[in-house]
Amino acid sequence: MKLIIGSDHGGFELKKSIIEYLDKEGIAYTDAGTHTSERCDYPVIAKKVAEAVAAGEYDRGILLCGTGIGIGIAANKVHGIRAALCHDMFSAEYCRRHNDANILTMGGRVIGPGLAIEIVRLFLTTGFDGGRHAERLNMVREMDV
Numbered sequence: 001m002k003l004i005i006g007s008d009h010g011g012f013e014l015k016k017s018i019i020e021y022l023d024k025e026g027i028a029y030t031d032a033g034t035h036t037s038e039r040c041d042y043p044v045i046a047k048k049v050a051e052a053v054a055a056g057e058y059d060r061g062i063l064l065c066g067t068g069i070g071i072g073i074a075a076n077k078v079h080g081i082r083a084a085l086c087h088d089m090f091s092a093e094y095c096r097r098h099n100d101a102n103i104l105t106m107g108g109r110v111i112g113p114g115l116a117i118e119i120v121r122l123f124l125t126t127g128f129d130g131g132r133h134a135e136r137l138n139m140v141r142e143m144d145v
Helices: 009-025 042-054 069-075 089-097 113-125 132-143
Strands: 003-007 060-065 083-085 103-107
Touching: 003 009, 003 042, 009 060, 009 103, 009 113, 042 060, 042 069, 042 103, 060 069, 060 113, 069 083, 069 103, 083 089, 089 113, 103 113
Parallel strands: 003 060, 060 103, 083 103
Antiparallel strands: none
């Protein structure tokens, strides 16, 4: 699996914890920035990650900001992206099983690293159920303009 991860300053510390986990597990990734805790604009990072996932350069992405909300809204503006905000394990599992989410968003000011790592693990290892969920995703795709 090809993975890309990015954050703004609000998600920078949590991104460092997630990267440490990815390194420990031998999971390859590309870090799209930011690379410091200095203030930056989340739409820039969201666009870079979302466009790379939408283009098929990466299978999945992870985006982090202070709450996970703004960066997810920005990512979902890119055609073909299904970014899901998850701060619990149930949502992480079902965003993949039922929604085939291709980007996970979380908030560095909302969630701690232990739970975030478990959410990432589920997001990366859970497949899409297909079936009636694929039919619904097709309905959602038809809404794209």
